[in-house]
Amino acid sequence: MPNGNVEYIIVINGKPEGPYLLEELKTKYIHPETFVRKPGMDDYKEAHELPELRELFGFGKQITAPQYFASFDQRLLASVIDYFFLTLVFVVLVLLSFVFVREKEQRIMLIFSAMPLIVVAKFIYGSIAEAGEKQGTIGKRLLKIKVTDMEGQRLSMEKSFARNAAKVISIIPLFTGYLASFLNKKQQCLHDLIANTLVIKERLI
Structure with missing residues (x-):
């Protein structure tokens, strides 16, 4: 059952309006493509994407083909950032392992063996x-x-x-x-x- 205390921001004529409670949205002109945002959402979604708004307004869920593709x-x-953070984690783990590994040759082997694990x-x-x-x-x-x-x-x-x-x-x-x-x-x-x-x-x- 939809939570009536959740507040929604809607975009009308290109400008965000609100926040409005679910019941208050009934007084607004909401169509399936209206952009809506509520707490916990990272970005706006179209109204038809939210189950409670589909139920409230009788929308059917639409599938919109993606139009904007990552270069x-x-x-x-993005991949460089991922590898940076993963490498950082492995560096910390390897350095911690040096507490137990004293021999220089073993430390070198440990470093090289960790690389494929990344x-x-x-x-x-x-x-x-x-x-x-x-x-x-x-x-x-x-x-x-x-x-x-x-x-x-x-x-x-x-x-x-x-x-x-x-x-x-x-x-x-x-x-x-x-x-x-x-x-x-x-x-x-x-x-x-x-x-x-x-x-x-x-x-x-």
């Missing part, structure tokens, strides 16, 4: 995060981009793992699979084409 440089920077951690983290509520890793979230299916919907865990596994094909040989983003309007890399996924920009008001 190659945005995706690259890639594995990125695969696991990316797969889970991109199927999660925010639909993106910390790098993508900072740049306000997210991963979706071809209709702009959240990925299943299976599809997210498949997408990240397909990055191996994009990387070999010489990262040529990433160049595919320059050859199609939706800026999909090869692994996106294989998994039928998109990386889109979040809507801005």
